[in-house]
Amino acid sequence: MDLTYTPEQENFRQEARQWLEANVPSEPLASFDTPEGFEAHRQWEHKLNSGGWAMVPWPVEYGGRGANLLEWLIFEEEYYRVGAPGRVNQNGIFLLGPTIMEYGSPEQKVRFLPKMASSEEVWAQGWSEPNAGSDMANIQATAIADGDAYVINGQKTWASRGAYAHWLFGMFRTDPESSRHHGLTFILVPLDTPGITVRPIEKINGKKAFAEVFFDNARVPLDNRLGEEGQGWSVAMATAGFERGLMLRSPSRFQNTARKLVELYRKTLAAGGFVDPALRDRVTRCWVEAEAYTLNTYQTVSRLMAGDKIGAEASLNKIFWSELDIRMHEAALSLLGARAELRPGAPGADGVDDWLDGFIFALAGPIYAGTNEIQRNIIAERILGMPRK
Amino acid sequence: MEFNFSEDQQLLQQAVRDFLEGECTPAAVRELWETETGRSKTFWSQLAEIGVPGLLVPEDDGGLGMDERDMVLVLEEAGRAALAEPVISTAAVGVPLLVELGELGQSGLTKKWLGPVASGEAILAVGHAQSPFVADAHVADLLLLPQDQDLHAVERGDVTLTAQPSNDQSQRLFSVDWSPSEKTCVAQGTEGAALQGAAFDRGVLACAAEQLGVGQQLIDMAALYTSQRQQFGVAIGTFQAVKHRLANAKVQVEYARAVVYRAAHSVATGSPQRSTDVSMAKVMAGEAALFASKEALQVHGAIGYTYEQDLHIWMKRAWSLDLAFGTSAWHRARLADAIIDGQAPASAFGYCAPGS
Structure with missing residues (x-):
């Protein structure tokens, strides 16, 4: 055990810091859940990619930097430290990308990964259905092979980033006789395919963060299958592991929030008035x-x-960061007192920062990527060895 | 940057675990509770054969010459087995204090005691400012005691002990009546204060490491019991209300783990953040162990509340360790002073790396 950085790691940090400080937009971008914010974030991703920083742990040939996971953590620390924009294509780069790396054919890697790294193609998730939420094995949407295509019918919902994304990945039932987690296949779907209707859903702050997606005989090439037919559940579990685990929520995000929280506490105390x-x-x-x-x-x-x-440990992760995120934002709102209620842009909202939106976003954490109740079942059964039934 | 323990460190941990699983059974722990000293000379000499008391003793003085990164895994096992022997007072705190005293000119004292400690013939007890009592003073041959800023070394024959029976029968606490003199003083002023501070932080780390083991053991016992106990025709461990309590405890223990290991690294390398890091470790591991004790008791139901069931052996460890070497509340206050007021160095690991 040696918890110090090597000179190479320090150099990598300096290199990342210099590039980011020179290139990060000086003004915050509009939310990527608005049409103009979505485009602004894609432009930022394009710039990041031109500098070779979009996906540092990926191999160079797929648009990455060939860095190891430790260097990725260092990059993330610098990314949050400098206040760089959120990652509009996180479904792609952090979840689907690593899954393609593991299960994709060579052709699929070349076809999908570079355009994902550049955010030329932004991805939505397509897991949940009206009757398949926590019970994901109850997926009903079908994809029936017909010649060179799957014909997809059914409905997906809560498709994160679905309102503006170009592609969707998800699980569909390719064997209509199958049940539960058998007979499911992981398919990559262009959202401009005829027969697909996307209906955005507004979240509680009115922003279009996700969508319902309806499939009416939408034909998608057989080549868009990721992994083997009928093996979709295993492929999806790998993706879910990335989502619950370290890829989606690198620690610097929370360290940055904690640092801001300490500053807010000091500032609030210094300003006088009541502090709990x-x-x-x-x-x-x-x-x-x-x-x-x-x-x-x-x-x-x-x-x-x-x-x-890492396997079921990702569930420990997901509970910890999602609940910590809420606690941090609740503490900030308590510090802001009456002003915590002000929308950004209100005349008295100077200094309230984006704590309110952050709080609203944090509230989704224990729900998405498998509710924390599901994670607790996984921990009990797969880590502690408690009985399923 | 390497967070993994080496193969040798893992082998040492396994050796200690194997020994304790065989010898330090709940029945053996209970048997010791009924004895006058609560300590076993046999255990101690067997632990000395593995090298535990002399782990931090330099090789030249007959020890293993290891550091806190090795010790932390041994202490975790001690917690898991509810071992009552004076590993913390002697091996984790007393030895490095003697080594540091040697570096400051007290080489006579150091040479006299380190060898016998490593071989298991001598035991150390260390007092500190956060407690009016000294643990394991009754079996100690040498007591290292604070007097304001100064530090004194007093042999057993020169102190009068009053036992303070403790709820955790594995813990033996004493009030120590003694007379500080020029002869007993081994470090003075700022030097003495620095030694006291370092010794205290080592004790904090040691408690945190044991608390990790205690927390994990409580969860394991509860998971096993609820997988076997049947009600309504099924194992009660199938109920989510039961599963989720233990899953929550597991989350807390696992998120304490790396904090404790980092604190071991900070102590071993003399990091300027040492005090903050050990406080963080004790708060996280201590609260995890306390939480695990409550959840384990609740899912056991009435049987867990009985003297006959073994659960209380570890529950009592969780309670007593929380109060040893500074309570959680005291450490949280120290952390707030460091993090919010900037009174002591506190890192945001990686995030504000050197050069920032």
């Missing part, structure tokens, strides 16, 4: 827990780099 005495402890705990999440991630990365695999 319990907040000193709450803020301290948030900071400590962000640190714990970081250390845990570094430990996981060390394990992965030594050749270990």
Whole structure:
């Protein structure tokens, strides 16, 4: 155990820092859940990709930088430190990308990964259906092979980024006689395919963050299947692992929030007025827990780099970061007091930052990527060995 | 940057685990509770054969010459087995304090004691400012005691002990009546204060490591019990209300783990963030162990509340360790001083790396 960075790692950090400081937009971009914000974020991704920083842990031939996971953590630290924009194509780069790396054919890798890294193609997720939420094995949408195409019928819902994305990945039932997690296949679907209707859904802040997607005899080439037919469940579990685990939520995101929270506490105290005495402890705990999440991630990365695999542990991860995110935003709103209620742009909203939107976003954390109740079942059954029935 | 333990470190941990699983059974723990000292000379000499008391003793003085990164795994196993022997006072805190005293000119004292400690013949007890009591003073041959900023070394024959029976029968606490003198003083002023501070932080780390083991053991016992206990015709471990309690405890223990290991690294390498890092470790591991004790008791139901069932062995460890070497509340206050007021160095690991 040696928790210091090598000179090479320090150099990598400096290189990332210099590029980011020179290139990160000086003004925050509009939310990527608005049409103009979506385009602005894609332009940023394009710039990031031109600098070779869009997907640092990917191989160079697929648009990456060939860096290892530790360097990726360092990059993420610099990315959040400098306040760079959120990643509009996170479904692609953090979830589908690693899945294609593991299950894709050579042709699929060349076809999909570079355009994903550049965000020329932005991806939506297509897991849930009206009757397949936590019970994902109850998927009903079908994809029936017909000549050179799958003919897709049915409905997906809560498709994250679905309102503006170009492609959707998801699971469909290719064997209509099958049930539960058998007979499912992982398919990559262009959303401009005839027969597909996308209906955006507004989340509680009115932004179009996700969508319902209707399929009416939509024909998608057989080549768009990822992994073997009928093996969709295993492929999807790999994707879900990335989503719950370290790829989607790198620790620096939470460290950055914790740092802002400590600053907000100091500022609020310095401004006089009432500050709940319990907040000193709450803020301290948030900071400590962000640190714990970081250390845990570094430990996981060390394990992965030594050749270990992570499985059900990703569920521990997902519970911890999603609930920490809420606690941090709740503490911030408590510090803001009456002003916590102000929408951005209100005359009195100076200094309230984006804590309110952050709080609303954080509330989704324990629900998406498998509810935390499902994660707790996984921990109990697969880590603690408790009985399923 | 490497967070993994080496193969040698894992082998040492396994050796300690194997020994304790065989010898330090719940029945053996209970048997010791009924004895006057609560300590076993046999255990201690067997632990000395594995090298535990001399783990941090330099090789030249007959020890293994290892550091806290090795010790942390041994202490985790001690917690898992509810081992009552004075591993913390002697091996984790007393030895490095003697080594540091040697570096400051007290080489006579160091040479006299390190060898016998490593071979299991001598035991150390260390007092600190956060507790009016000294643990394991009754079996100690040498006591290292603070007096304001100064540090004193006093042999057992020169102190009077009053036992303070403790709820955790594995813990033996004493009030120590002694007379500080020029002869007993081994470090003064800022030097003495620095030694006290370092010794205290080592104790904090050691408790945190044991708390990890205690928390994990409580979860394992509860998972096993609820997988077997039947009600309504099924194992109660099938119920989500039961599963989720233990899953929550597991999350807490796992998110304490890397914090404890990092603290071991900080102590071993003399990091300027040492005090903050060990406080963080004790808060995270201590609260995880306390939480695990409550959830484990609840899912056991009435049987877990009995003296006959073994659960309380570890519950009591969780409670007593939380109060040893500074309570969680004390450490949270120290963390707030560091993080919010900037009174002590606190890192955001990686995020504000050197050069930033």
